Amino acid sequence: MIHIYLMPGMAANPSIFEYLKLPENNYTLHPLAWKIPKVNDSLEDYAREMLLEVKEKNPVLIGVSFGGVVIQEMAKYIKYKKVIIISSVKSKVELPRRMRFSRALGLYHLAPVKLVRNIDTLSNYAVGDRLKHKVALYKKYLSITNPIYLTWALKQMLCWEQTEYLEDLVHIQGTEDPVFPYKYIDKCIPVKGGTHVMIISKCKWFNKNLPKIIGN
Numbered sequence: 027m028i029h030i031y032l033m034p035g036m037a038a039n040p041s042i043f044e045y046l047k048l049p050e051n052n053y054t055l056h057p058l059a060w061k062i063p064k065v066n067d068s069l070e071d072y073a074r075e076m077l078l079e080v081k082e083k084n085p086v087l088i089g090v091s092f093g094g095v096v097i098q099e100m101a102k103y104i105k106y107k108k109v110i111i112i113s114s115v116k117s118k119v120e121l122p123r124r125m126r127f128s129r130a131l132g133l134y135h136l137a138p139v140k141l142v143r144n145i146d147t148l149s150n151y152a153v154g155d156r157l158k159h160k161v162a163l164y165k166k167y168l169s170i171t172n173p174i175y176l177t178w179a180l181k182q183m184l185c186w187e188q189t190e191y192l193e194d195l196v197h198i199q200g201t202e203d204p205v206f207p208y209k210y211i212d213k214c215i216p217v218k219g220g221t222h223v224m225i226i227s228k229c230k231w232f233n234k235n236l237p238k239i240i241g242n
Contacts, residue, residue, distance in 0.1 A: 028107065028240060029082035032057045035091030035113070035222075036179050037170045042090065045229035048237060056082075062175050069182045073099035080104065086240055089114060090225050091205065092183050101192060108240055112198045112232075113206065113222050116191040120210050125184055167226075196239055200224045215239075 030053055032043045040057030048055065058079055063072050077100050086108045089097035094114025101109045115121060170176070200220020201208045208216065220228050 027054055028052060028086060028242075029054050029056060030086040030088060030240070031080055031097075033076070033087070033089035033093030033097050034058070034060070035093050036183065037168045037176060038090070038093075039167065039169045042167050042223075042225055045226060045233075046236075047229075047233050052237070052242070053240070054082075056080075056085075060170050060175060060179075062172050063178045065174060065178065067178065069096070069099050069186065072096065072182075074103060076100055077103060086110065088112065091222065092179055095183060095186055095188075098188070098192065098195070108196065109192055109194070110196040110198065110236075110239065112225055113200060113203055113220075114197070115206050115211070116195060116197055116213075117188045118186050119189065120206065120212065121184070121186075122205075122207055122210055198239075200228070 030048070032040065032046070032055060034040055034042050034057070037060075040059055043055065043057050046055065056079075058076065061072075061075060063075075067075075073096060076096060080100070084105055084107045087097040087101055087106055088110045089095070090112045091114050094111030097109060098111065098116070197211065197214035198217060199206070199208055199211045199214040200217045200222065202219055203222045203224075205222040208214075217224055217228055217231055220231075225232065
C-alpha cells in the first residue's frame, strides 16, 4: 500500500482534494490541514511540525501551490517515495516578477487580511449566478482565514530562498496558471489549459496520470 500525504494551497482546506480518486487497493490518501503557526516560526520549523502528521514510512508527498513549497521542506527531513508539486514552484527563481516586487516592498504584511475581508464583503453583495457561484467556491475551499497564518504564509512564500531543488522532484504545472505562470517554470509536466485550481478543474487528468507518475 502506497500512502500519499496531500498538502493544500495557501488558505485552502483539504476539500480541494475531494475529486482525487485513486485505486484504493494500491493507494491511501491522507489530506493534511494547515496548522496555525507561531508568529516567528521559520518554514523549516513549520515543516517539522507538519511531519508529525506523517505516520507512514516512505510516503508520497503531494503539495499544491504554497503546499508544494512546504512539502519540499518536509522532504528534507525524511525518506520518501516521491515528491510531487502541483501549480507551484521549485525555487525562488520561478517566482513571477510581481511576487519579487511584493517581496521587495514587504507587501505581505498587508495583503492577506485585506484579501479575506474583500472575499467576505463580496459575498454580501454578490449579484448574478456566476459571481455567486465563484464566491461560494472561494468560501468553500479557501476557509483558512486566520490573519496570523495568512501573513506568515505569504511572507514564507515570497521570501523563500531555495535555489536548488530535489533532483527527483516531479513538477506538474498548468499552461494557463495566472499565479505561477508556465513561462517561468523549468522542467515540468505541462497540463494543457490547466489553471492554478486545476487540482479541482482537471481532476480527471490527475486521476488518470498520478498512478503512472507515482508508480508501484
